[in-house]
Amino acid sequence: MEVAVDIILGDCREELKKLPSDSVDLIFTSPPYADRRKDTYGGISPDRYVEWFLPISLELKRVLKESGTFILNIKEKAENGQRHTYVIELILQMKQQGWLWTEEFVWHKKNSYPGKWPNRFRDAWERLLQFNKSRRFKMFQEEVMVPMGQWAEARLKRLSDTDKTRDVSKVGSGFGKNISNWLQRDMAYPTNVIHLATECNNKNHSAAFPESLPEWFIKLFTEVNDTVLDPFMGSGTTIKVARKMMRNSIGIEILPRYYEMVREDLDKDITYQNLRLL
Amino acid sequence: MEVAVDIILGDCREELKKLPSDSVDLIFTSPPYADRRKDTYGGISPDRYVEWFLPISLELKRVLKESGTFILNIKEKAENGQRHTYVIELILQMKQQGWLWTEEFVWHKKNSYPGKWPNRFRDAWERLLQFNKSRRFKMFQEEVMVPMGQWAEARLKRLSDTDKTRDVSKVGSGFGKNISNWLQRDMAYPTNVIHLATECNNKNHSAAFPESLPEWFIKLFTEVNDTVLDPFMGSGTTIKVARKMMRNSIGIEILPRYYEMVREDLDKDITYQNLRLL
DNA sequence: AGCTCTTATGAATCATTGA
DNA sequence: GTCAATGATTCATAAGAGC
Numbered sequence: 001m002e003v004a005v006d007i008i009l010g011d012c013r014e015e016l017k018k019l020p021s022d023s024v025d026l027i028f029t030s031p032p033y034a035d036r037r038k039d040t041y042g043g044i045s046p047d048r049y050v051e052w053f054l055p056i057s058l059e060l061k062r063v064l065k066e067s068g069t070f071i072l073n074i075k076e077k078a079e080n081g082q083r084h085t086y087v088i089e090l091i092l093q094m095k096q097q098g099w100l101w102t103e104e105f106v107w108h109k110k111n112s113y114p115g116k117w118p119n120r121f122r123d124a125w126e127r128l129l130q131f132n133k134s135r136r137f138k139m140f141q142e143e144v145m146v147p148m149g150q151w152a153e154a155r156l157k158r159l160s161d162t163d164k165t166r167d168v169s170k171v172g173s174g175f176g177k178n179i180s181n182w183l184q185r186d187m188a189y190p191t192n193v194i195h196l197a198t199e200c201n202n203k204n205h206s207a208a209f210p211e212s213l214p215e216w217f218i219k220l221f222t223e224v225n226d227t228v229l230d231p232f233m234g235s236g237t238t239i240k241v242a243r244k245m246m247r248n249s250i251g252i253e254i255l256p257r258y259y260e261m262v263r264e265d266l267d268k269d270i271t272y273q274n275l276r277l278l
Numbered sequence: 279m280e281v282a283v284d285i286i287l288g289d290c291r292e293e294l295k296k297l298p299s300d301s302v303d304l305i306f307t308s309p310p311y312a313d314r315r316k317d318t319y320g321g322i323s324p325d326r327y328v329e330w331f332l333p334i335s336l337e338l339k340r341v342l343k344e345s346g347t348f349i350l351n352i353k354e355k356a357e358n359g360q361r362h363t364y365v366i367e368l369i370l371q372m373k374q375q376g377w378l379w380t381e382e383f384v385w386h387k388k389n390s391y392p393g394k395w396p397n398r399f400r401d402a403w404e405r406l407l408q409f410n411k412s413r414r415f416k417m418f419q420e421e422v423m424v425p426m427g428q429w430a431e432a433r434l435k436r437l438s439d440t441d442k443t444r445d446v447s448k449v450g451s452g453f454g455k456n457i458s459n460w461l462q463r464d465m466a467y468p469t470n471v472i473h474l475a476t477e478c479n480n481k482n483h484s485a486a487f488p489e490s491l492p493e494w495f496i497k498l499f500t501e502v503n504d505t506v507l508d509p510f511m512g513s514g515t516t517i518k519v520a521r522k523m524m525r526n527s528i529g530i531e532i533l534p535r536y537y538e539m540v541r542e543d544l545d546k547d548i549t550y551q552n553l554r555l556l
Numbered sequence: 557a558g559c560t561c562t563t564a565t566g567a568a569t570c571a572t573t574g575a
Numbered sequence: 576g577t578c579a580a581t582g583a584t585t586c587a588t589a590a591g592a593g594c
Contacts, residue, residue, distance in 0.1 A: 081413040083379050088366035101361050106384055106403050108471050116467045119417060124469035125384050135359040139397050188586090189394050191402035193386050311567050356569065389587035391568045400586080401568065475588055476566065486567060 003225065004248045005239060005266060009259040011041075012231035012252040016059035019250070024063045025138065025226035026247075028217050028238050030073040030208045031056075041254065046079065049086040050093055056231065057094050063229065067138045069221040070099070073107070073209060075126040081119055087127065094131060102137075103130040103192060107213065111197040128194070128217075143219040144190055207237045214238040215245065222247055236262035243269075281503065282526045283517060283544060287537040289319075290509035290530040294337035297528070302341050303416070303504035304525075306495050306516050308351040308486045309334075312364060319532065324355065327364040328371055334509065335372050341507065345416045347499040348377070351385070351487060353404040359397060365405065372409060380415075381408040381470060385491065389475045406472070406495075421497040423465045485515040492516040493523070500525055514540035521547075 008015050031053065032041055044052045060070055076084040091101055105128035115122040199210040214237060218228060224246045230238040233251035235258060242249035243266075253259045286293050309331065312324040322330045338348055354362040369379055383406035390402040477488040492515060496506060502524045508516035511529035513536060520527035521544075531537045 078381070081378065081380060081410075083382060085370060085373065085379065088369060091366060092363060095363065100359065101363065102359060103356070103398060104361060106386070106471075108384070108386065112469065116419060119413070119415070120381055120470070121419070121467055122469050124471045135397070137397065141394065141399070189399060191390065191400040192398075193384075193402045308567080351567095353567070355567085359570090387567095387587095389566080389589095391566055392585040392587085393568055393570095394584065395569050396571090398569070404567080477589085 003243060003246050005243050005251075006249070007233065007236070007239065007251045007253070007259065007262055007266070009253060009256060011254050013056060013059075015252045016056065016063060016231060019063045019229075021062050022065045023227065024229045024250070025065055025068045025223075026218060026221045027060055027064060027068070027070040027229045027231070028073075028214050029071075029230045029232050030234070031232045033075070033077060046077065046084045046086050049084075050090050053090055054093055054097065057090075057099070058097055060229075060231065061097060061099060061133060064133055066134050067136065068133065069102075069137050069139075069217075070131040071217050071221075072129040072131065073126060073213070074129065075123070078120060078123075087129075091129065098133070099131040100133070100135065101129070102132045104128070105130065105192045105194055107209075108193060108195045109198050110195055128213075138221060138223075140220060140223070141189065144216060145188060207235050209237060211237055211241050214241045218242055218245055218247060233262060234258055236265065240265065240269075281521060281524050283521050283529075284527070285511065285514070285517065285529045285531070285537065285540055285544070287531060287534060289532050291334060291337075293530045294334065294341060294509060297341045297507075299340050300343045301505060302507045302528070303343055303346045303501075304496060304499045305338055305342060305346070305348040305507045305509070306351075306492050307349075307508045307510050308512070309510045311353065312355060312362065324357070324362045324364050328368050331368060332371055332375065335368075335377070336375055338507075338509065339375060339377060339411060342411055344412050345414065346411065347380075347415050347417075347495075348409040349495050349499075350407040350409065351404060351491070352407065353401070356398060356401070369407065376411070377409040378411070378413065379407065380410045382406070383408065383470045383472055385487075386471060386473045387476050388473060406491075416499060416501075418498060418501070419467065422468055422494055485513050487515060489515055489519050492519045496520055496523055496525060511540060512536055514543065518543065518547075 032044065041052070057070075064070060074087055074090075076087040078084070095101055107126045107128055109124050109126065112122055112124045194213070194216065196210050196212050199207055214228075218241060222228060225248065227248040227250065228238065228242040229250045229252075231252045233239060233253040236251060236253075239249045239251040239262065251262065253262070310319055310322065312322050312327045319330070335348075342348060352365055352368075354365040356362070373379055385404045385406055387402050387404065390400050393400055472491070472494065474488050474490055477485050492506075496519060500506060503526065505526040505528065506516065506520040507528045508514075509530045511517060511531040514529060514531075517527045517529040517540065529540065531540065
């Protein structure tokens, strides 16, 4: 079985128009934040963020299936001592476009860098806004019960041998007990608060979010062979995760150097896979 | 040294008008959520929530000192598959009133209400919106480093001896590393994500939030002998914490049965203190 | 005392029923 | 129809009991 990966070099305001209507199951994206990535899209000013994004969200609504979901990873910046309001204004405007604002997940960035400013602490969370075209969207809640189990296993792997071999019945409380709980029930429903550390890749390109973030939503909202779209591909995290998970994917990126990087990574990956098959 | 506790039975829409201007250092409150507490304020409908709250926030702005802070604990409900927008509309309207929207803290409710629905998970977080009159508000960031230490100690208590004594250098990552971090630095700045469980009191009145929530903000934004106001006093958590912390406090409550309960609790407490002094 | 087990319960949502 | 009331769902805590 093969899945399609379609990466497109260009401005998503143009490229989205070329995609067919009702063809995408999940849109997962982290658009350039206001005043960030000034080299792309001209560094959108906070005051014009909403007006810049609305034509894009309208096209996204067109290409999304009725049963599909749009997850928007975004956080307003603080400027002159205040939080900007462009994100909440965007929510209101997107509702005017006909989007349903279904949920707001919180991504708690557990290991965000220390830092303190005169009037604020470090910002350790981002919004994951869920929008839908219809109340009857696809959702596979059981699927994300699995990563909870995997998460427990991952934590166990990182524990020292003393932890693993100690007499659980003797400890009985605290972490010991919790770990045994995780082991015994591999099924637990998550909440709308997602705890993930930001990834620390010492590569040339740093991903805006860890792979587990798109992975979680791809599991929750799509099946194998569905189609995932990221109109602001960046370093391609969403696309690569979708591919690993046997979902078709479409990525659009305006910057040639990011596009080329993703292109190369994908080529390497395919080569590697072919070599293994020999 | 004595601090004043002033609890008022009445509708805060009226009672606030009687308070002097520029007299309060911190407002910490959790207003009745839309369609909740129907016996008070007539159970405000989501559609009219903003128009109901705006006259109140205007009075709050009047009584707050220039250097003061307003912390609003609120969360929009989900209805018919969508999140309501009255909270974000309120933010925009309060900015029109002249408030600065300084920050949005996230309160992660670790033990939120159980339940799983066809297209939604448990809601495990609430907003703590920070508003100010001026950029030059009082903030004592060092003060809240202390509860972080206490929190670490509480966690350490629950750890087994093997955890405490094992070779940290061998583990190097995961829990072991985190624990050693906690041990080595008793001073750490928090982030804008607050992790607290809701209280499970088997009393007649249940607090909407745990005492540590107002405690954290009182430490952060006030000094001893400052004044704290809660215009929706409820079971009086804010008032009682402020009193313990030697801050003057004012609480307004519309329901006689809550008012009487707080009255009684305060009387008991004062009696107890007098006995100790003898 | 301290540890372990049991039990009650909370700012919730949604589908269904009944007026 | 539309609106209000009811039942089902089902988990992290703390209080309380028992050893």
